[in-house]
Structure formats: structure tokens, C-alpha cells
Amino acid sequence: MTVIALGAxxxxxxxxxxxxFGGASLLRTxxxxxxxxxxxxxxxxxxxxxxxxxxxxxxxxxxxxxAALLVAGAIPATWAITARVSGWALLASLFGxxxxxxxVGDTLPRAFGRSLPRRPAYRLSSLLSLAVGAGxxxxxxxxxxxxxxxxxxxxxxxxxxELISSVLEFTDAIVREVMVPRTDMVTVPASTGSDExxxxxxxxxxxxxxxxxxxxxxxxxxxxxxxxxLLFDAGEGPLPVTxxxxxxxxxxxxxxxxxxxxELQASKVHLAVVVDEFGGTAxxxxxxxxLEEIVGEIVDEYDVEEPMVSALDDGSFLVDARLSVDDLAxxxxxxxxxxxxxxxxxLVLGLAGRVPEEGESFELEGMVITADRVQGRRVAxxxxxxx
Numbered sequence: 001m002t003v004i005a006l007g008a009x010x011x012x013x014x015x016x017x018x019x020x021f022g023g024a025s026l027l028r029t030x031x032x033x034x035x036x037x038x039x040x041x042x043x044x045x046x047x048x049x050x051x052x053x054x055x056x057x058x059x060x061x062x063x064x065x066x067a068a069l070l071v072a073g074a075i076p077a078t079w080a081i082t083a084r085v086s087g088w089a090l091l092a093s094l095f096g097x098x099x100x101x102x103x104v105g106d107t108l109p110r111a112f113g114r115s116l117p118r119r120p121a122y123r124l125s126s127l128l129s130l131a132v133g134a135g136x137x138x139x140x141x142x143x144x145x146x147x148x149x150x151x152x153x154x155x156x157x158x159x160x161x162e163l164i165s166s167v168l169e170f171t172d173a174i175v176r177e178v179m180v181p182r183t184d185m186v187t188v189p190a191s192t193g194s195d196e197x198x199x200x201x202x203x204x205x206x207x208x209x210x211x212x213x214x215x216x217x218x219x220x221x222x223x224x225x226x227x228x229x230l231l232f233d234a235g236e237g238p239l240p241v242t243x244x245x246x247x248x249x250x251x252x253x254x255x256x257x258x259x260x261x262x263e264l265q266a267s268k269v270h271l272a273v274v275v276d277e278f279g280g281t282a283x284x285x286x287x288x289x290x291l292e293e294i295v296g297e298i299v300d301e302y303d304v305e306e307p308m309v310s311a312l313d314d315g316s317f318l319v320d321a322r323l324s325v326d327d328l329a330x331x332x333x334x335x336x337x338x339x340x341x342x343x344x345x346x347l348v349l350g351l352a353g354r355v356p357e358e359g360e361s362f363e364l365e366g367m368v369i370t371a372d373r374v375q376g377r378r379v380a381x382x383x384x385x386x387x
Contacts, residue, residue, distance in 0.1 A: 002083050005076035012073030013101065016066050017109040019131055022124030023062040024113025026051065029121050037118070044122030047129050061135025062128070070105050175260055176253040177324070177342050178290060179274045179283035183378045187212045190220055193238040194231055201225045208271045210284060211245045217280045219273045221245030250275050253282045261290045316385035318372065321345030332386070334365055345379040355379075363387075 031052040037045035051058055074097065081093045113120060121128065186204045188197050190213050201209065201223075211221040220242070227244045249272040251260055264272065264287055276282040309331060310318040319328060323344045329336040341350055348371055349355065351362040356371040356379065363369075366387050373381035 002080040005080040009073045009075075009077035009080070012069050012076075013105045015127075016069035016073065016105045018124060019062065019066050019069065019127060020106055021109035021113040022121055022128050023058075023066070023131075024110045025117050025120035025124075026113075026128055027055075027059060028114055028117035030117075031055075033118060034122075037122070042122060044125040045118075047125035048118075048121050051125075051128060051132055057136055058132055061132045064135040065131040066106075070101055073105065074101060173257045174253065175251060175255045175257055175274050175285055176282065178257055178292075179253065179285040180289065181283045181322075182216055182281050183375075185210065185216070185281075185284055187216065187219075188223055188241055190240075190242050192241050194228055194241060194244060195238045197223055197241050198225075198228045198232060201228060208286075210248065210271075210273055211241055219248050219250075219281055222248050222271055222273075248273050251285070252277075257285075257290050260285070261287065264290075314385070316383055319344050319382045319384055321348070321379045321382050328384070332367070332384070334367075336365065344382050348379045348382055 026048060029048060029052070031049055034045045034049035034052060038049050077097055078094065081097065082090060085093055186200070186206050187210045188200055190211050192200075197209070201207075207225045209223045209225075210219045211223050212218055213220045223241050223245045227246075231239065231244065249264075249267065249269045251263075251272045251274055253274045253276055260272065264270065271284060271286050273284050274282045308320045308323045308327075312318060317331075321344050324342055325336050325344060325347050328344055336347065337350070341347055348362070348369060351364060351369065352360070352371075355377050356362075356374060358371055358374040361368050361370040368385045368387060370383040370385070371379050372383040373379075
């Protein structure tokens with residue numbers, strides 16, 4: 001009987017160790033990575049992504065099941081040891097059992113799991129799913145939710161879901177979707193002196209401005225406001241901006257914003273010029289633009305915040321042409337074509353097949369879309385009325 005008891009004890013400790021190993025790996029896995037791996041056909045990754053939909057429940061659920069397994073392993077082992085030895089040998093055996101439970105059942109597998117995200121969690125996903133399901137029921141029995149606090153909890157959960165959704169969208173977005181288009185770029189010609197450039201910096205409120213050569217497609221550097229202010233503070237004479245500018249960082253418009261953020265952090269660069277497939281300047285992007293994709297618009301005391309969408313008294317909407325087509329479709333609860341363009345301005349250009357005249361209207365999906373403001377070859381503002 002003692003052999004059977006020891007075997008059952010080792011089995012329980014082994015399952016506990018596997019659960020701790022997989023759980024530590026699971027908690028170090030990003031749900032976005034699991035979703036991408038699941039899209040490649042990994043069934044374990046799909047189960048992990050499902051578990052990470054509610055990450056706040058995973059750790060306590062696994063903790064309860066893990067603790068129960070260690071207790072289940074300790075009881076038969078203690079009985080078997082006390083049945084065979086006594087005295088100082090019993091004390092030493094129980095002490096060794098305690099070390100085995102702590103090291104093999106908890107500490108070592110947790111350390112290994114933390115250093116190996118994703119793959120161990122995928123392989124042990126069936127065990128993890130079973131343990132989370134059982135542990136969640138145990139948690140529900142232990143903790144009684146206060147009904148008066150439920151609305152506050154629901155609001156907090158809603159905020160967490162919104163933030164997680166933003167992070168997931170962030171991982172899939174490309175630079176073209178978040179960049180400042182070339183028509184909105186503030187640049188300074190390479191022939192400009194430092195005094196004129198400083199005036200431009202003060203007027204625009206920009207801390208970094210691209211320096212252009214022959215035209216906007218010829219970006220030769222980036223001018224930092226800090227360098228201009230240091231020159232002014234030192235009382236030195238005006239210099240060409242080409243003497244002050246720094247190297248420019250170019251990125252393709254199809255690059256993922258998550259990769260670009262890591263790249264800019266590693267190179268300690270805050271601004272990158274975006275180029276299209278032909279090498280022309282498509283726009284520019286800053287770290288602030290990337291972070292706004294997660295946390296929303298970042299506005300300081302000098303920014304004049306203009307709403308992207310304004311509701312009018314007649315039920316129509318004035319829409320900034322930079323608004324994404326998806327956001328407009330969500331606002332109007334409809335489906336809009338997004339082939340070949342990302343913004344509402346691009347949608348209007350697609351409907352017209354040319355640069356529309358200011359005030360020109362187009363009918364689409366029971367709506368009348370009007371080019372309310374056209375600046376040069378660019379649609380700046382659109383009016384949307386539902387018929």
C-alpha cells in the first residue's frame with residue numbers, strides 16, 4: 001500500500017509541476033501572439049487565446065487547483081513515510097518531502113515557464129483549460145460578488161476590454177493607417193537659415209521638422225527644435241539648417257506599427273519619414289502617433305482639439321476627411337467600401353474617380369456624402385447625411 005501511496009503522491013506532484021510550468025508560460029504569453037499562432041492552425045494556441053480573454057481569472061483559478069494537487073500529493077506521501085520510518089529519520093524524510101513539494105512542485109517549473117512563453121502553454125493547453133475551468137468554479141464558491149459593486153466592476157471590465165481591443169488592433173495596424181499624410185507635413189527647405197527655421201518651429205509648435213531638398217520627396221534630414229534653441233541660447237550667428245539637421249529614419253508605409261514602435265525605441269528615434277513603394281514621401285509618423293493607437297488621442301495644453309465628427313441639427317454629420325472608413329461605418333452602423341483607401345477622404349476620391357468639386361455630392365448605401373471642403377487636390381472635410 002505504501003508503494004501505491006508514494007506513486008499517487010509522485011503523480012499528483014508531477015501534474016502540479018506541469019500545471020505550474022504551463023501556467024507560468026501562459027501568463028507570459030501575449031494574447032495577440034496566441035491569436036496569430038492560432039490563425040496558422042495551432043489548436044493549442046487557440047485554447048490559450050481563449051483562456052487569455054479573461055486573464056484576471058486565470059491565475060487564481062490555476063492557483064487553487066495547483067494548491068489542491070500539492071496537498072493531494074503531500075497526504076499519501078506523509079502517510080507512507082510515517083508508516084515506514086520514525087524518529088529522526090521521520091523528521092528528515094518529512095523535511096525532504098517539503099523541499100520536494102516546494103522545488104519540484106512549484107519553484108523550478110514556475111521559473112522555467114516564465115522563461116519560455118507560448119510553446120509550453122500551447123502544449124499543455126488542454127490541462128490548463130481543465131484546471132482553469134475547475135478552479136473558476138472553486139473561486140465562485142469562495143468569493144461572493146457584492147451586487148452593489150457590480151456596476152463599477154462592469155465599467156472597469158468594459159475599460160479593460162476596450163484597452164485590450166486597442167492593443168490587438170495595434171498589432172495588426174500598418175504605418176499608413178496612423179501616419180500624418182504628406183499634405184499635412186510641416187517641413188523646412190534645406191536652404192533655410194536657423195533663424196527662419198526657429199520662427200517656423202515656434203509658429204507650428206513642432207519639436208522635430210523634416211528638412212527637404214528639391215521637393216517633398218527629397219527629405220534629407222530632420223531638424224530638432226532643441227538644437228535651434230541651443231544655438232540661439234549660445235548667441236551664435238545664424239547657420240544653414242543643413243549644419244544642424246540630423247539623419248532621417250525612413251520606413252515603408254506597409255510596416256506594422258508594433259514593429260516600428262520597437263524599432264524607434266531601440267534606435268532612440270522619435271520621428272520617421274514614411275515612403276511608398278516608389279520611394280516617394282507618403283507622410284511621417286512619430287512615437288506619439290503610435291501610442292495614440294492604444295491610449296487614444298494625446299492632447300497637451302497647446303493643442304487645439306478639433307472633433308473628428310460633429311453632429312449637426314438636421315441629423316447630418318461633419319466628418320474630418322482623415323477619419324478612418326471603419327470608424328465612420330461603426331458610427332453609422334453600416335458597411336462602407338474600403339478597397340484601396342483607409343480614410344473618408346479616400347472614400348470620396350474613390351466615389352468621384354477624381355478630385356471632386358467643393359460641394360459635390362455622391363449617393364452611397366442610403367447616404368449622401370458631400371465634399372464639404374476641398375483644399376487643392378485634397379478633400380479636407382466631408383458632410384454625411386442619411387436619407
